Amino acid sequence: MDIKAVVGRNVKQHREAKGLSQEQLAFEADLHRTYVSGVERGVRNPTIAIVARLAIALGVQPAALLEHPTGQEKR
Template sequence: MDIRAVVGKNVRHFRELTGLSQEELAFDADLHRTYVSGVERGIRNPTVLIAAKLAAVLGVEPSKLLELRS
């Protein structure tokens, strides 16, 4: 599986667990909502700094965004 798709799936998973909308996640991470949408759809290639921002807002370690889930 493409790593971008893995990251996107994990961002969506943790975002939904926290009850945040894409807009709320984007605002809290100081990103644009369409960028977060692109990450979740696996079409954006987030840098490690972006992954760290998203993970911080989601309350997980950045490495959790890279883990394969079934």
């Protein structure tokens, strides 16, 4: 699985678990909603600084946004 897709899937999963909209997450992370959408869809390649901002806004460690799904091959 592509790392951009992994990050996007994890951001969306954590966002939905917190009950946040993309707009709310974007506000908390000081990003534009369309940027968050692009990250979640795996079309944006966020920097480590952006990953950290998203993690803080989601209340998780940055590593949680980089974890591959269980049973998936790491590439």
